[in-house]
Amino acid sequence: MSSRQQRRKKIPAQASRTLLLTGLLSTLGMPAGALAQDTAGGELQSVVVTGTYAKNRRTADSESPIDIIGARELQSTGSTELATVLGRLLPSVNFPRPTGADASDAVRPAQLRGLSPDQTLVLVNGKRRHTSAVVNVNGTQGRGSAPVDLNAIPLAAIDHIEVLRDGAAAQYGSDAIAGVINIILKKGAAGSEIEAGFGAYQERDGKQKSLRGSTGFALGDKGWVRVAAELIDRDPTNRAGVDVNKLNAPGKLGKINQRYGDASSKPRSLFVNSQYRLSDDIDWYAFAGYGQRDTSGAATWRPAFNLGGALQTPLFPEGFLPLQNSKLTDQSIVTGLRGETAGWRWDASLNHGSNLFHLELDQTANLSLGAASPTHFYAGELKNTQTLLNLDVAREFPIAAFSGPLTVAIGAEARRERYEIGAGEAASYNGSGSSGFSGFRPANASSNSRHNTSLYLNLEAEVSKQLSGGVALRHERYSDFGNTTSAKASARYAVNNAVSLRGTASSGFRAPSLAQQFYTITTTNFFAVGNDNVPIETGTFAVNSAAAKALGAQPLKAEKARNLSLGVQFQPSRNFSTTVDVYRIDIDDRILFSSNLVLKDGLKKQLAAQGATVGAARYFTNAVDTRTTGVDVVSTYRIDLRDKDRVDVTLAYNRNKNSVQHVADNPALLSANGLLLIDRQTINRVTVSSPKDKFSLAADYTAGDWTARGGVTRYGSFTVPQNNAAIDQVYGAQWVLDVSGSVKLGKNWKLSAGIDNLTNRYPDQVTSQNNLNLGGTQPYSVFAPNGFNGRYFYAKAGYAW
Template identity: 60%
Template sequence: MRAYQTFSIPVPRRSISLLIGALFSSLVAPASAVYAQQAEIAAADTVIVTGTRSIKRTVSDSEAPIDILTSKDLQASGTGELGTALSRLLPSLNFPRPAVADGTSASRPAQLRGLSPDQTLVLVNGKRWHTTAIVNVNGTAGRGSSPADLNTIPISAIEKVEVLRDGAAAQYGSDAIAGVINIILKKGAAGGELQAGGGQYSKGDGTQGALSANFGSQLGDKGWVRFTAEQKYQGETNRAGADLRNPAEPLYGKVTQKQGDPKVQQTNLGLNGSLPLNNDLELYAFANVSQRDSDAAATWRTAYTSGTTLRTPLYPQGFLPNEAARNTDVSTVVGIKGRADGWRWDASANYGSNEFSLDVNNSVNLSLGAASPTSFYAGKLKNSQTLANFDAAKEFEFAGLANPLTLAVGAEYRRDQYEISAGEPNSYFGSGAQGFSGFQPSNAGSFNRHSTSVYANVEAELTKQLSASVAVRHENYSDFGSVTSGKLSGRFAVTPEFALRGAASNGFRAPSLAQQNYTISTTNLITINGTSQLVDTGTFGVATAAAKALGAKPLEAEKSRNYSLGAVLQPNKNVSLSVDAYQIDIDNRILYSGNLVLPAALQSVLAKQGVLVGAARYFTNALDSQTRGVDIVGTYQLSLTGSDKLGLTLGYNHNKTTVSHVAANPAVLAQNNLLLIDRQSLLRATDSAPKDKLTLSADYALNQWTARAQATRYGSFVSPQNNATLDQTYGANVVVDISASYRIGKWTLTGGIDNLGDKYPDQVTSTGNLNTGGTLPYSTFSPYGFNGRYFYAKAAYAW
């Protein structure tokens, strides 16, 4: 078993000079490059809990950039999805709306700072949240990842969200390379809210409706428990184009494909509670259950395979397979915390799981001919984690220090499990169900691993002007070895109004069990010589015989080095500005390989193993990359006449990722003129998200009225192909959202319009970009989707 010792944090002089240059250029940039994330300015003395073990660290004296988004901010964004709300409030977060992408259509991944979705750690109440069972294996943003599903957590349950935009593996462990999203739930017995709302797109589709309730109740003399219940419905949208490919088709010239949001029904239930046992001991627990049922379209199957040869007598006009998925998400945390001899301690047990099961309807197994059923159970995926955690922290007085030093220590045990369950035989027999061939018994299995970690953190105010922190964490994994991470950070107050801050750290991300073991053979739409074709394709876990025959090796951990340098300016309580430049170097990045269209010789090798496919894919440690960028945060709030207030915010993020090194191509693939990591795979990891995002918002309040307007400029993005001439660059676009609310006693009535200008991304122009003859006119990489203008209204009753 190989061990990785990675505690050293080299800081190249060139990196420091580049960061200082980026910081200086940002400070002298025009006002249009100022970033702010929320409608109502969070107080500078708001105490934070993310990225620190101190009990008194605040937003203004944080040594790393952190955003505070309140419940009011999330509600004002106008959406009922947490992922969409965060993407509107955080320019550094990308949350596109992919379509015709199997499970990814309903369980969408989010990217922070342009990196992979699984390189951002999600916490709830400071506890690690589990990741999804779905592997994003289609050509979407975050291809190859299995991140946490943000939309399983109802906005109505959230008190605030703290977003740490800095590497934090030394503090929280695996995945915290791009940053940390900590979702903090509402507390206390007092108060509650009932809310109902709905809306529709201007095209007349995509009808949405939601009902939610959040309320508290007393538990004993001093305890409390809060409950959340939410029911949501989302109707499908369709922006597909007419099929003009073959005049001989029975439905030639008709819209046969669907490209848009799937139909979704979702139920969320949650609780958060606390019960003091005495003055120094408190029992706490929180839980969340989410069930999402979705119906998503696959790719249209034409009536004829070629010429006038009928594909199947069951669908003489062609057919559109439908993927009916059920996503069940469960999380439970139980803990006890207290104080003893000056120590604050917290012991907890944490279990989370995500289960994805799939039925394929309106389909056919061509190998069964006219006797084929038209509905199939394709199988199930399940990912779960179990953790036991202990933290302790204490303040120590030292002569010469401005304030007591905080020492924190902890230990954690974690067990991960990933399961693949086979579908019914008809779903995978022969050619399998069209749209999504089921998991075969040879794909099925249960895989697990465990890890242990110990960590320590020291934070101190060395003087009234200078604070510093150091963190170190050592983890040992049962399947690939050990990793040690460290972080150094500091803040220097040049004046009471102006401060500098910086950090250097190294980190890691363990390969997920899904990336190590996901195996399936199904039909995929692949571009071959500039033409989109349906090909039987196998995805193989790196330990399988098929993957080894194609050159696969065991996956190693991704390793990162993070550097940041920033400045904070706050001349008074109504104005704030922060600028943070960063560089993130990642080695051994895990990518999902390109589509290896196998020659006859390799097809024969796999056939001898009982694997009959025309193309293959697997995961590999593919490349080293470097991401450089800048976040700028600024807010300004003013009173106009005394009774009305105006808050202005302007947000900007710029990032660019480049490839430093590409792993050597396996010899067996080179001998057959195949490339494991092709141009498209590389550019999807570096260029498919916008490099720039700019937001400007205004919030106005007068007596019972409030109004909000936000303009977001999404920068250009690229849909890459292996043939550079088929690349398409999609232009920048500005999307405007507006809303207004009126308060009547305990009631608040709200109406709004998202995408006021009815903006759409550029249409796909090349068949190499999976346009399929114009039936799929929009790119799945569009950061704001392609549904157009949306009208909504909601009513809330609060007490």
């Protein structure tokens, strides 16, 4: 056992848990940026805009569960990644840290309530955010999805975040099956801030330097512009084990050759938010973002010799570690007019966004080119573009029989999407292709688009002082798969001043993304044949291609969902509240990326006749019907101390269970050749690979200019499935303690410091059975919900004026 492994294991599990619980000091106060005063009861409540069209709707009045995360909470950890912060603050969010997974190293997917990452809708200022161009096609969480890249949105630009944990397709359209994440940007001309930060892991890697700031400008007395910027440098981490592969050169045998951990990353981003009053009744608004993120991730180490004992390439006589160097360019702009005419509130907007992923490879080779191979390759690029036109109108109508007005909202939307694949240079795909990632070929290059239109109606009312409710209906027409209609009904009933019940029932959908319909690449993959890993040319085919149809592919259908939720709210005083929400989500025709179909000679000939000369194939398919059941518990308590000092305590818990209700019939052609389109591993990855549950207990102690923060999180167990059930591995729960503190110096300065994962807890290691840990070089699972980097120290210095 290495000295590093010994240091990781020196704290016994029981002692560690005791330290986790007794060391709890802090965090989760109410978000300062989203507070409204209830003058009747003196209670502080958060006004929400997500999931409702009514004015001044508070969290306590919502028929659906909503989490509010303020700017202080977003800064309460050492992470500068939005998805990582959400994964630590919200038990319903899971954000693992894949490595060695090609483009998924650079664009890592997050999931809500254990569902697919692309089944959560992301909004910015209430407007639909475009998705990433990257498709997760490797063996990671969210395989087959192309969700929004949350980490492209800088923390410096965010005022607060509203997370709606409920199906909302009837209100917002496609993707809102698991819920909605609405990111509200900072606004106004007042106040400026700048902050510098530095952090590193105990293993002395992963050093992070950050510089962020936000400032505002007045546009006369009628408007404002708010600008936020971030510059971050993150070094890679490495938790690889010693390499004992006998194919290594003598000088590399018994060394740490692999790089297994976070990729290096250099995000640069700029966000602008603005508003200007054109008249007493009309405002113009616009917000835009531009960012680039350079990422360098490592592929699997290539030893010096092949199975036959020959040198793989004279260019690297000791072996080589291919680096996948990507540049992600993300840009967006939304502009519109909003106002009030004849009692109707209206909002008309134009929304455009794009995500471009450009990939190059370094310190690698095309083995089939021998000494003539270059060591740098351009592998191609992916681009996703979205353009929307929106018109929303709403008005309150007094109803004599109701205690409050009836809010009527209607709207229309037109959206156009485009997905493009650009080919790489010839050396990246000819022959065996560039090692680490074979480039996109001219035959893979394509540009495909679609459009859709939608209409919606939303009704909300306070029927009595005890009862409120709403209904929503939305109809959409897509140019590629037809029509769909979604509906939602919700209600809340106050039993008394302290207890209320709430519930929703809805239908929903998720349109198959263009990436799922048209992503295609031909590359060399390694498959187990007997006792050897054999390279096989593998084609990922678009479902409408002749090659995919020859293997039984059918046009993709929309995923259809049915959501049921029932909750209870308990608030005996203004300082204490608890909510418990149980839910069930049924999804039919879930789209999955197929298993790897290793083809027999007959099928090879059929595909060759379609112009595809490959030995294995994959494509997307409507594969399974699933059911997700779970419970969310959130409890907050504020303890008021002397001199306005206080302690805010939050307990949160999520438990989730996914099960498969139906598996689509295997295509007859594949059955006749002994192949399964959807194998055991693909099915079980949907049901058991995310944590069964997640628990967090956090507090925030404020005393004058000092604050102390701390939070303990328990990440539940999960299973990484294989096609052979005997080598499934169940990973135990992991306890993590984060602590931090800050002090204000005068009116302007603030110093902060903290430790994430104070007790240096690592997840269980991958077992050596069937060499799933690649001879010990990859000791941790990429499904681990908190990653596997260990203890992290950080400090920040901020100046505000």
